[in-house]
Amino acid sequence: MKSSAITTRLLPTGFEALEGFVGYWDVETSHARWQRRSEASMDQILAFYNTALPLADRALAHVESFPLDGLPDDTARLMRLLLALTQAAIAVEYHGQPRAAFTPYPHALRIAAGMSPWG
């Protein structure tokens, strides 16, 4: 890949620290978010969680400055990262590991329909 002088910003100003997590954690559905967390290492989950949590309050305030059904692209991306943070949270705050103890992976469960938007 050629280097470029212009860096495309994926997230709103002030959330540069999260840019590196967009590639892995910004996915469209709850099921994909569940898969991402289930397939991540604990180091990966902790890096995201520890970076995102201190910014979460400010990020939510930024998202809530727009109507939920009319978020600009960069803000929508930020919102999807916050959605993914809830996935990282169960690994960090409850399981102490990426997946629940003794549960199989891959498994037979599927989120056939999530809640809007990005469910």
Added chain:
Amino acid sequence: MDELRKIETLTEAAGLATTPLSAESYRSAAFYDLERERIFRRAWLVMGRVEAIPQPGDYFVKTIEVLDASLILTRTKDGAIRGFHNVCSHRQNQLVPGETGNANRFVCRYHSWTYRNDGELIAVPDEARFFDLDKKKCGLTPVAVEVWEGWIFANLTPEPEVSLAEFLGDFGTSHRDLPYPNPERALVLTGEFQANWKTVADAFSEAYHIRTIHAKTLAPVYTGAANPYGRPISAEVYGPHRSLSTWVNPEFAPPERALVEKWLYPQARTVTGTGKTEETNRVAMHPAVNPTKSPEWASDVKWLFPNFHIHVSATMFWTHQFWPTGPRTARWEGRFYMPVARTARERLQQEHYVSHMTDIMLEDVMNIESTQRGMNSGAKDLLHIQDGEIMVRHSLQQVERWAKAATVREALAP
């Protein structure tokens, strides 16, 4: 829990036997044939909520593998909900390929035979070349459909022996006017298992497993110093149906390290939507919900025979349905009803719920297939069922009763 120790067991109070049960119906192909004809073809089966098809023309398709059936449930112009076999009268192609939609007419994708959504056949291309075709006799084949409290039921017997009201009996009358908050939308989870449908259903029917399976997730909510095994508060049986009230730990607080949870929720709450503070609302006040009105109530499991659970807590409801797809295979569908998020915070709260609930469901199902393998081995004849597993016992007893009964009335007789 002194109150619990004083009473006789829930099992005895409900008039049920206390003996071990046979595992045969969980693994026998011959018994599966009986279940097909005597249970799934004769019982009223839940198809869904009326809110799923609010407008005339709205429809959804329901697959019932055990009966090789595909049904169209639709709302006609007059507002009525009707059910039809999803089969064209011409060469019997399945008419509607999709799962949901809105259509005033259904057009077969094979030769364009066209039906109005009240079932009438209205157009046959090149009709003149058929031989004495009577279009009036070639409508869609209707299925008996009735609605109770917003739940759409169907019965696959062409002329059902009993009405839905008679089938529901005391359960139906005692659970009238129970509110179902936010019934329009649900998180839908599905799973297919190498396990008998009852093995799957049993996994969602008792709290005895919580301290083992859900040690880190639900155990702090549903067990505690006062009730270390999560014994139920109460249980009732209503003919073939049943209900169980589960206990909540009044000492529960989210763990210190649950920082995201604390950030999203201003006050302590639990994953099933039960407030820590005692909530007074129309659900909790309903006489058939938490009938002893225990202040330490978490939620009720209402099990409609044969294969449908309605779970209600003070703030939400969710359902499970268990469909046989073979003697030792089943399909599960969980629906967790939630409002449309108005704000980003509400949406994040929902996602937090989703991410936790899905792992809890995964914990629930982890033993299902290994339990089935254990039963398939034939090593053991009996299941030992404790008091808190009263719904497992009553379910199996009713399944065996219906499988033996020559008529539905005989199965329903006191």
